[in-house]
Amino acid sequence: LAYIAEHPEFALELMARLIRRARLATESARSVALIDVYGRLVRLLNSMxxxxxxxxxxxxxxxxxxxxxxxxxxxxxxxxSRLLKDLETGGYIDVRERWIWLLKTLPARW
Incomplete structure (x- = not known):
C-alpha cells in the first residue's frame, strides 16, 4: 500500500492489465459459448x-x-483435424512443409 501511495502510476498500470485479462477471459468464454468450432477456427486462422x-x-x-x-x-x-481436412479438400487451405496456407477467403459457415 505504501508503494502504491508513492507510485500511483503503478496502481493504474496494474488495474489496466487486470482489466485487459478480464476482457480476454470474457471474450474467450463468450466465443466458446456462442460460436461453433468452425467459426472459432476461422477466427483463429484469419487472426494468425x-x-x-x-x-x-x-x-x-x-x-x-x-x-x-x-x-x-x-x-x-x-x-x-476433420475441419482442416475438409477445408483442404475444398481448396480453401493447403499445408506446405507443415505450414498452413490460406488460399482463398474461408467460408462463413461450413
Whole structure:
C-alpha cells in the first residue's frame, strides 16, 4: 500500500492489465459459448495469417499443431483435424512443409 501511495502510476498500470485479462477471459468464454468450432477456427486462422503474397495466399505467422489449435479453440484435436481436412479438400487451405496456407477467403459457415 505504501508503494502504491508513492507510485500511483503503478496502481493504474496494474488495474489496466487486470482489466485487459478480464476482457480476454470474457471474450474467450463468450466465443466458446456462442460460436461453433468452425467459426472459432476461422477466427483463429484469419487472426494468425500474414499479409497475402502476389497470388493472394496467406501463410500463418507460426506453425501450430492440431493439438495446440484444439486447446486454443476448446475442442478436440480430432475436430480440428476433420475441419482442416475438409477445408483442404475444398481448396480453401493447403499445408506446405507443415505450414498452413490460406488460399482463398474461408467460408462463413461450413
Amino acid at each position: 495469417a500474414q499479409l497475402p503474397n502476389d497470388k493472394g495466399e496467406r501463410a500463418l505467422k507460426e506453425r501450430l499443431t492440431h493439438q495446440q489449435m484444439a486447446q486454443h479453440l476448446a475442442c478436440s484435436r480430432e475436430m480440428v
